[in-house]
Amino acid sequence: MAVAVRRPQRADARRNFEALLAAAREAFAENGTEASLEDIARRAGVGIGTLYRNFPTRQDLFEAVYVEEISQLARVAEEVADRPPWEALTAWLDQFVSYVGTKRAVIEALNRESEMFRSCRATMYEAGEPLFQRAQAAGEVRTDAGFDDLLRLVSGLTSATYVDDAQRDRVLGIALSGLRVTH
Amino acid sequence: MAVAVRRPQRADARRNFEALLAAAREAFAENGTEASLEDIARRAGVGIGTLYRNFPTRQDLFEAVYVEEISQLARVAEEVADRPPWEALTAWLDQFVSYVGTKRAVIEALNRESEMFRSCRATMYEAGEPLFQRAQAAGEVRTDAGFDDLLRLVSGLTSATYVDDAQRDRVLGIALSGLRVTH
DNA sequence: ACATTAGTGGAGGGGTGCCTCCGGTTCGCA
DNA sequence: TGCGAACCGGAGGCACCCCTCCACTAATGT
Known part of the structure; x- marks a missing residue:
């Protein structure tokens, strides 16, 4: 993995760190980006001071x-x-x-200029772009679209609301068929 | 227009009402759904009491x-x-x-069960669905998609973020070409 | 002109959240 | 076992927000 988060050293501190991370994940998924930091600390069973020591800013927690x-x-x-x-x-x-579905709020709140964000993006591109280019090379995907276009298309459609899962899949299918080269 | 908002009668009151509406539109677009009501009143140059008289709840303002x-x-x-x-x-x-672009936050926050929401949706369908069906009848649009699918597709893609407007148009174009029947 | 009454605005009480600071606790090494 | 450093937690000060209430103001009809 190209990016990682620095963990504390002492055993008790690391326990608290993990608990905070889990609590934050939960709280953000539940209440969006503005979840109360005090609530996160409460969920983690930890004092607010401990939260601030590990994550001085809300952004740190997002990242x-x-x-x-x-x-x-x-x-x-x-x-x-x-x-x-x-x-x-x-x-x-x-x-x-499924990744975008749960993390949308966090992703939107990230500071896109940060070094960490850049390196995450790079990691993701290294993972997905070859698949995309292979499909293009095989003549399956239109060549006037880029990998970035696809990512945005999918993440946009994913974070919309639908009547049911069937509709979501149908809509995604329609959009992806627009990406495909018709033989 | 099938739906409307009840305006106050007295001239000064109506002025305040319009000012509040404009301020709310602005504030919601700027800070999202949680914009401070006190701030909205301030922007409108009006006391907080006046806001509450015209819009007893936040939902009323959304609507x-x-x-x-x-x-x-x-x-x-x-x-x-x-x-x-x-x-x-x-x-x-x-x-x-362009409508979804600025109103997304408000739309998401609306109570979808409310009578007003239902009648707005009906109005919108009456406006757009005939256009959609005409395009289907003309053999331009695939018949396994519904008007509702299209709306969600477009609103999902619209509320995503893009590098620039060109990318947004490109992505929308890709998705719409998936909707179209290939001759 | 003036009475009537719709309309005004902001003080105030209750809440919640942010973040700092520091006395007390616990870990882990020797 | 003992000690220093690392770590903890939450009280407290500040800021902001929500919403109610009511003494005051001014538009309107006659």
């Missing part, structure tokens, strides 16, 4: 939560690499969808 | 802001009605895009 997800995406990309081009790409996108 | 947009959409639908099917549909979607 820590975010980084965890990226390596997961990279792993999936490896797993799918030996399937046929289009299938591999969509399989990876499935993972991407 | 009032929302309703304004819908009639605009209905009007545009009429204007484009005499163009060729596909062109008319995309022209209307253009308006829809």
Whole structure:
């Protein structure tokens, strides 16, 4: 994994750190970006002071939560690499969808200029872009679209609301068929 | 217009009402749904009491802001009605895009069960669905997609973030080409 | 012109959140 | 076992927000 979060050394401190991270993940998913920091500390069973020592700013907390997800995406990309081009790409996108679904609020709140963000993005590109280019090379995907276009398309559609899962899949299908080259 | 907001009668009161509405639109666009009500009153140059008299709850404010947009959409639908099917549909979607772009936060915060929301949705369908069906009848749009699918597709893509407007248009174009029947 | 009454605005009480600071506790090494 | 350094937690000061209430103001009809 290309990016990581610095953990504290002492055993008790590391326990608190993990508890805070888990609590933050939960709170952000539940209440969005503005979740109360005091509430997060409460969930973690830790004093507010401890939260601030580990994560001086709200951004720090976002980043820590975010980084965890990226390596997961990279792993999936490896797993799918030996399937046929289009299938591999969509399989990876499935993972991407579920990732965007829960982390949307956090992603939007990230400071896009930060070094950490840049390196996460790079990791994600290294994972997904080869799949995309392979599909293009195989003549399955239109060549006037870029990998970044696809990512935004999928993440935009994923964070919309739908009547049910069937509709979400249908809409995603429509959009992806626009990406595909018609033989 | 099928829906409307009840205005106060007295001239000064109506002035305040309009000022509050404008201030709310601004504040919601700027700070999202949680914009401070006191700030909105301040922007409108009005006491907080006046705000509460006109809009007893935050929801009331959302609804009032929302309703304004819908009639605009209905009007545009009429204007484009005499163009060729596909062109008319995309022209209307253009308006829809700019509407979703600024009102997303408000739309998400609306209570979807409310009578007002239902009637707004009906108004919007009456405006846009005929355009959609005409395009389907003309064999321009795939028949396994519904108007609701299209709305969600477009609003999802619109509320995503892009590098620049060109990318947004490109991505929208890709998705819409998936909707279109290939001749 | 003036009475009537709709309309005004902001003080105030109750809440919650942010962040700092520091006396007390616990870990881990020797 | 003992000690220093690392770490803890929450009280407290400040800021902001929500919403109610009511003494005051001014638009309107006659």
